[in-house]
Amino acid sequence: MLCRYxxxxxxxxxxxxxxxxxxxxxxxxxxxxxxxxxxxxxSATPGEHTTYSKVISEFDNYNVSGYTxxxxxxxxxxxxxxxxxxxxxxxxxNVSLFLQDTxxxxxxYNEKNPDSQLVEDFYPVSDNSFLLSFLPYLLMVALMIGxxxxxxxxxxxxxxxxxxxxxxxxxxxxxxxxxxxxxxSLPR
Numbered sequence: 621m622l623c624r625y626x627x628x629x630x631x632x633x634x635x636x637x638x639x640x641x642x643x644x645x646x647x648x649x650x651x652x653x654x655x656x657x658x659x660x661x662x663s664a665t666p667g668e669h670t671t672y673s674k675v676i677s678e679f680d681n682y683n684v685s686g687y688t689x690x691x692x693x694x695x696x697x698x699x700x701x702x703x704x705x706x707x708x709x710x711x712x713x714n715v716s717l718f719l720q721d722t723x724x725x726x727x728x729y730n731e732k733n734p735d736s737q738l739v740e741d742f743y744p745v746s747d748n749s750f751l752l753s754f755l756p757y758l759l760m761v762a763l764m765i766g767x768x769x770x771x772x773x774x775x776x777x778x779x780x781x782x783x784x785x786x787x788x789x790x791x792x793x794x795x796x797x798x799x800x801x802x803x804x805s806l807p808r
Contacts, residue, residue, distance in 0.1 A: 645770050649763055656756060670710050679722050682729050686739030691715055692746050701736075 678684050678700065687698035694712040699705075712718045729738045 642771065642774060645767060649767060652763065653760075656759070660756070670708070672710075672713065675710050676721055679725055682725075682732055684725075684729075684738075685736065688741040688743065689715070689718070690743040692743070694718075 675696070675698075678698070683700050683702065684698050685701045685704060687696060689696050689712070694715050696710045696712050696718070697707050698710070699707055726738050726740060
């Protein structure tokens with residue numbers, strides 16, 4: 621238990637209240653970091669583990685009835701002829717390779733299935749990837765600066781002397797300290 625001597629009130633004061641504020645700030649920062657990590661992991665976790673060769677084999681067998689491809693992130697959403705209501709998701713590792721592998725698919729699929737044409741959509745590349753990747757780092761730096769500012773501010777306000785509980789600081793000045801000593805002058 622930390623105490624400090626308050627000269628105006630003439631008694632020992634408890635300093636645990638000062639640390640409560642620090643612990644509250646720490647708890648808020650920890651919760652923010654945990655929330656950010658959880659959100660980033662949820663957005664990056666795929667629902668089902670699918671391999672690239674399995675996706676391409678669905679295209680080779682003309683089982684894909686429609687798909688959308690985000691040209692920036694490589695996110696592929698496709699539906700199969702057998703289950704037209706369920707959308708499958710896959711993150712394409714290399715968009716240009718995928719486009720090269722499925723180059724003639726639309727024309728061949730439409731020739732084989734004239735009654736149900738292929739539905740394909742492409743989403744253009746968005747230019748905000750740098751900002752989105754830089755934002756977590758910027759937020760962490762701001763939190764660290766804010767945390768440092770709070771800690772330094774609270775450390776600067778504790779200028780009073782810290783003493784052990786039960787002991788009183790001595791503020792008396794000894795009479796010996798008040799005596800001014802003059803150098804002895806020697807006769808000539």
